[in-house]
Amino acid sequence: MDDDGLIFNFATTNIAPPKPSAAAAAKGKSQRWKDRVKSRQAAKHEATKQEQHDTQNQKNTAAAASFKEKPMPQRQHIKFDSGSTQENNTQQQEVERLLGEMGKGGGSKASATGTGAGVSTASQPSAQAGKQIISSLFTKNPEIPKLARDGGQELRVSSNAAGDSSFAGLGLDSDIVGFLSSKMEISNPTAIQTNAIPVLLGNDQAAQDGDNGGDDDAFNFETSMKVEHDVFIQAATGSGKTLSYLLPIVHRILRATQTATSGGPASRELGTFAVILTPTRELAQQVYETTQTLVNMTVGQGAGSKKRLHWMVPGIVIGGDSKQSEKARLRKGVTILACTPGRLLDHLENTQAFCVDNLRWLVLDEADRLLELGFEDTLRKILALFEERAGQRRRVLGHSSVATSLELPRRRINVLCSATLRDNVRRLADEALVNPKFVSATSVYDNADQAAEAARSRKRDRLMAEDIEDGRVGKRAHAYDGEDEDGAGQNEDGQGEGEDQGDFAVPSQLVQKAVIVPAKLRLVTLVALLKNTLRQQPTSKIIVFLSCKDAVDFMYFMLSYGATQADSEQADEGEAAYADDLFNTEEGDGNGDKDDDGSSKKSRSQRPTGGRGGPQLTATDIHLQSNVFPGVNMFRLHGSMQQKQRTETFTTFSRSQHASVLFTTDVAARGLDLPNVTSIVQYDAPTDLASYLHRVGRTARLGRVGHAHLFLLPSEAAYLTVLSERGLRPQDESVETILRMSAKSEGSRRSAEWQQRAAEWQLLFERFVLSNITAMRLAKQAFLSSIRAYATHGAAEKRIFHVRFLHFGHLAKAFALRETPAQVAEGKGNNQKAVEVRLEKKVRREREEKERKKPRFVKGNEISEFAVGDVSAYYGPRVRRGAGAGSDGDSD
Ligand SMILES: Nc1ncnc2c1ncn2[C@@H]1O[C@H](COP(=O)(O)OP(=O)(O)OP(=O)(O)O)[C@@H](O)[C@H]1O
Numbered sequence: 001m002d003d004d005g006l007i008f009n010f011a012t013t014n015i016a017p018p019k020p021s022a023a024a025a026a027k028g029k030s031q032r033w034k035d036r037v038k039s040r041q042a043a044k045h046e047a048t049k050q051e052q053h054d055t056q057n058q059k060n061t062a063a064a065a066s067f068k069e070k071p072m073p074q075r076q077h078i079k080f081d082s083g084s085t086q087e088n089n090t091q092q093q094e095v096e097r098l099l100g101e102m103g104k105g106g107g108s109k110a111s112a113t114g115t116g117a118g119v120s121t122a123s124q125p126s127a128q129a130g131k132q133i134i135s136s137l138f139t140k141n142p143e144i145p146k147l148a149r150d151g152g153q154e155l156r157v158s159s160n161a162a163g164d165s166s167f168a169g170l171g172l173d174s175d176i177v178g179f180l181s182s183k184m185e186i187s188n189p190t191a192i193q194t195n196a197i198p199v200l201l202g203n204d205q206a207a208q209d210g211d212n213g214g215d216d217d218a219f220n221f222e223t224s225m226k227v228e229h230d231v232f233i234q235a236a237t238g239s240g241k242t243l244s245y246l247l248p249i250v251h252r253i254l255r256a257t258q259t260a261t262s263g264g265p266a267s268r269e270l271g272t273f274a275v276i277l278t279p280t281r282e283l284a285q286q287v288y289e290t291t292q293t294l295v296n297m298t299v300g301q302g303a304g305s306k307k308r309l310h311w312m313v314p315g316i317v318i319g320g321d322s323k324q325s326e327k328a329r330l331r332k333g334v335t336i337l338a339c340t341p342g343r344l345l346d347h348l349e350n351t352q353a354f355c356v357d358n359l360r361w362l363v364l365d366e367a368d369r370l371l372e373l374g375f376e377d378t379l380r381k382i383l384a385l386f387e388e389r390a391g392q393r394r395r396v397l398g399h400s401s402v403a404t405s406l407e408l409p410r411r412r413i414n415v416l417c418s419a420t421l422r423d424n425v426r427r428l429a430d431e432a433l434v435n436p437k438f439v440s441a442t443s444v445y446d447n448a449d450q451a452a453e454a455a456r457s458r459k460r461d462r463l464m465a466e467d468i469e470d471g472r473v474g475k476r477a478h479a480y481d482g483e484d485e486d487g488a489g490q491n492e493d494g495q496g497e498g499e500d501q502g503d504f505a506v507p508s509q510l511v512q513k514a515v516i517v518p519a520k521l522r523l524v525t526l527v528a529l530l531k532n533t534l535r536q537q538p539t540s541k542i543i544v545f546l547s548c549k550d551a552v553d554f555m556y557f558m559l560s561y562g563a564t565q566a567d568s569e570q571a572d573e574g575e576a577a578y579a580d581d582l583f584n585t586e587e588g589d590g591n592g593d594k595d596d597d598g599s600s601k602k603s604r605s606q607r608p609t610g611g612r613g614g615p616q617l618t619a620t621d622i623h624l625q626s627n628v629f630p631g632v633n634m635f636r637l638h639g640s641m642q643q644k645q646r647t648e649t650f651t652t653f654s655r656s657q658h659a660s661v662l663f664t665t666d667v668a669a670r671g672l673d674l675p676n677v678t679s680i681v682q683y684d685a686p687t688d689l690a691s692y693l694h695r696v697g698r699t700a701r702l703g704r705v706g707h708a709h710l711f712l713l714p715s716e717a718a719y720l721t722v723l724s725e726r727g728l729r730p731q732d733e734s735v736e737t738i739l740r741m742s743a744k745s746e747g748s749r750r751s752a753e754w755q756q757r758a759a760e761w762q763l764l765f766e767r768f769v770l771s772n773i774t775a776m777r778l779a780k781q782a783f784l785s786s787i788r789a790y791a792t793h794g795a796a797e798k799r800i801f802h803v804r805f806l807h808f809g810h811l812a813k814a815f816a817l818r819e820t821p822a823q824v825a826e827g828k829g830n831n832q833k834a835v836e837v838r839l840e841k842k843v844r845r846e847r848e849e850k851e852r853k854k855p856r857f858v859k860g861n862e863i864s865e866f867a868v869g870d871v872s873a874y875y876g877p878r879v880r881r882g883a884g885a886g887s888d889g890d891s892d
Contacts, residue, residue, distance in 0.1 A: 137759050137813075141518035144735075145717040160239040160441075160507045161703025162188040170197045173251050179297035186243070190702070191441035192235035193244040199437050199444060200248035202226030202409065226406070230414040230433035234421050234451070235441045236505055237697020238673070241417050242290055245363050249274045249336065250294050252360075253312060256405035258299075268313050268333025270403055271355025275362050276338045277382075279369040281318040281643065282650045283671040287365065288316040288338040295336075312336070317343045320643030330354040341370065341378045348385045356389050358403045359412055366670050367416040368425045368690065376428075383432065386412060419697065420690050421452055458505075505727060506693060510700035512730035514710045515738065516717055519810035523765060524758040525735050526683055527559065527628060528742030529709060533679050534629055534659055535745050540678045541653070542661045543668065545695050547684035547789035549638035553617060554782035554815065555663045555683075556636035557775060560624035561615040562765045562816075564772070614772045622648050623660070635662040650674075669694040673701065680708040684786065685716060685801065687793050689726055709733070715805040722800070765816035779815040787811070 167177045167189055180186040233241055253273055278284045291314035298306035315334030317326045319342055331353035347354050364370055390412060414433055418425050426448045429436060437444055438451035445451040517525045533540050546552050619642060623633040635653045637646060653662050654674050669691055677699045686692040699706025710730055712719055723730060743754035769775045793801035808821035
């Protein structure tokens with residue numbers, strides 16, 4: 001099951017290598033590539049003649065009223081039906097139509113580049129073939145709108161750091177408390193831990209309101225002072241939510257084993273006591289590792305009698321791993337299980353030995369994301385199966401054994417964790433939680449409405465305080481209660497009425513910045529920003545978020561190898577390999593749609609190019625040494641990578657003490673605790689506000705300072721107002737500042753040199769793409785997939801993020817492409833043209849050489865004044881001799 005809902009495995013059929021001509025196909029695979037080129041050219045010649053004829057006809061038809069001829073909509077006047085799925089579909093269709101038109105050539109080619117000003121393209125396909133667009137980086141860019149807010153953000157006191165209360169004071173076992181401080185360097189609980197742990201221990205005084213909840217009449221409630229509540233935990237990113245549920249679980253299982261007087265010692269055979277469900281495999285892996293660290297503790301009185309908790313065994317079941325080995329682990333017994341939903345359901349249905357009869361906790365970590373990914377049905381089935389098995393446990397009476405100990409909850413406790421309180425999780429909470437408590441960093445509430453109201457009022461206070469600070473009191477009153485500017489029920493992040501997320505806070509010590517970057521400058525600005533960051537903090541760990549896996553692959557490759565100086569031979573070979581690729585269709589259809597294990601992707605990326613054309617992308621590399629940022633390791637992570645590679649990447653990047661950059665999709669946005677990430681760059685804007693929150697939340701964790709940059713196109717500047725109204729206030733930073741700073745650090749002295757430096761980088765990247773077959777392919781795929789991904793922005797955001805606002809020509813530059821968008825969509829372009837020209841030249845040279853090698857007789861009147869001293873020329877065959885062999889100077 002795909003656990004990576006934001007990975008866009010878009011079909012990229014448009015860039016599939018063209019089919020070989022019929023003539024070539026008839027000759028079969030054994031043809032040499034130059035023969036294939038020749039036959040293809042013959043076929044193309046025919047096709048061009050036909051096309052010219054057709055084009056003339058088309059001009060007279062209604063179809064000629066192409067997108068080019070439609071007036072460009074006035075951006076400020078565009079209104080879209082908010083919240084309409086139809087609009088989503090329409091935009092998706094429009095993207096496909098635009099890309100399709102680009103690919104077909106003719107008027108539509110011009111239309112693709114004609115969505116904005118600045119890039120000239122020939123109107124006739126024939127004239128366009130092979131045309132390179134070498135436009136200046138700094139001309140014809142749209143104006144950068146003046147932003148409302150400017151200046152630097154003052155560093156605030158951290159909001160998610162540990163406080164000064166103690167774990168012991170919360171009622172945790174002294175062995176656990178000792179282990180936390182001595183082995184995990186965790187001494188004081190965070191605010192969310194302070195509020196959640198007592199509730200989950202059943203010790204919460206505030207919660208002991210006489211309501212015992214519970215559903216199990218078989219037990220004697222009088223013997224227990226504990227009050228059991230299901231719990232909804234909502235807190236900012238990086239505030240320690242994982243330990244807030246794991247610590248009470250470990251504590252209570254531990255106590256149950258210590259107090260049991262019958263039924264034998266604790267053992268793994270008792271099966272699973274806690275299941276923690278996560279939306280991604282990486283998050284499951286992380287929860288598993290934290291649990292493993294915790295159960296490594298030793299318990300008991302006195303140093304000599306301390307024992308390890310051998311019987312408390314953590315386990316993990318996730319898609320992508322071998323099911324057989326998972327089955328074997330479950331058969332032996334797993335006490336605390338981290339898993340993804342699909343694989344858990346699979347084992348519940350098919351692994352007989354998987355014992356959940358004693359299950360006491362079900363935790364849905366990142367519950368909102370689980371729902372967004374469409375796991376609702378799977379969750380229902382899982383809950384039903386747990387209910388069924390719990391019925392069997394109820395027949396066991398008494399409470400002196402581990403499994404029936406009163407130290408454990410008498411029923412299954414459900415815990416939902418989320419950084420936001422969105423409507424979908426509230427609905428799930430209503431449906432699935434029994435006798436719930438809503439726990440936030442500030443308080444414990446009895447129901448969702450109370451919690452939401454408190455969050456709203458916090459947000460109102462914060463916005464008002466900001467408005468007072470900025471001298472614009474009352475201007476954003478509409479935002480105080482989560483309305484949009486028209487007062488309509490739809491919020492700006494695409495949620496319906498009543499879906500206000502209230503307290504949409506990021507850690508207060510996070511420094512957020514927004515950069516409005518014209519499309520053409522995106523790539524070089526990213527490079528400059530990364531250079532600046534890495535220079536300021538040489539061991540920086542940076543995460544760059546992109547909208548699709550193809551963009552991740554491209555950036556990873558480009559910023560690892562992009563500074564490779566392409567020599568002409570390499571370029572030749574790269575292009576020859578590209579020619580091979582173009583005509584060799586047996587190895588794949590060029591379709592970017594890949595299944596979750598990325599197997600198809602692997603075969604494409606690993607297609608042997610025989611070392612030609614320089615570096616290649618291989619599925620086995622975990623990181624690459626960058627030549628763009630010397631000494632820095634580049635990583636990538638997305639859902640189409642093989643599980644083994646995903647896990648290794650995650651672990652290696654997590655543990656890295658070295659300067660590192662990770663390019664990723666939103667697969668890494670949620671829940672992942674990647675230590676010491678100093679900086680986040682959202683190169684592609686998030687598709688909703690929750691994603692914004694989670695992406696930036698990968699830094700500034702547990703009280704540490706972090707920086708986050710958001711790249712926006714000039715047409716997207718209005719998104720800053722949306723963010724601001726949600727209490728997220730990125731400060732403005734200009735492209736010029738970033739580029740100047742980078743140029744300065746590279747030794748440029750004159751102020752004008754920053755533009756020159758940026759242009760040099762761009763040129764280097766463009767040359768690299770031209771010379772390297774892999775870079776060219778990745779750039780084209782990334783360009784097309786990014787446009788498709790753009791169309792997936794929420795309906796209510798389409799007034800800001802609409803594909804019609806994109807200037808495809810300028811955007812192509814951000815992928816170091818010199819081709820027109822039409823050529824990219826067509827799957828061919830100047831690179832192919834160059835290949836063909838070179839191949840033609842080669843064929844001609846060989847033909848000429850053959851000609852020269854033929855014996856020939858020189859007629860008397862051909863004897864020139866240069867043919868001195870070689871009498872044989874007058875009489876007989878003249879064979880060309882090699883250079884330096886006394887040639888007479890005109891034989892060549
Ligand atoms: N009380 C504490 N003191 C110090 N460090 C802590 C404490 N509690 C947790 N941590 C550490 O803080 C980091 C973040 O914790 P965790 O991943 O649970 O945060 P989170 O709230 O779940 O974040 P997210 O919402 O992004 O998933 C982890 O490395 C964890 O070990």
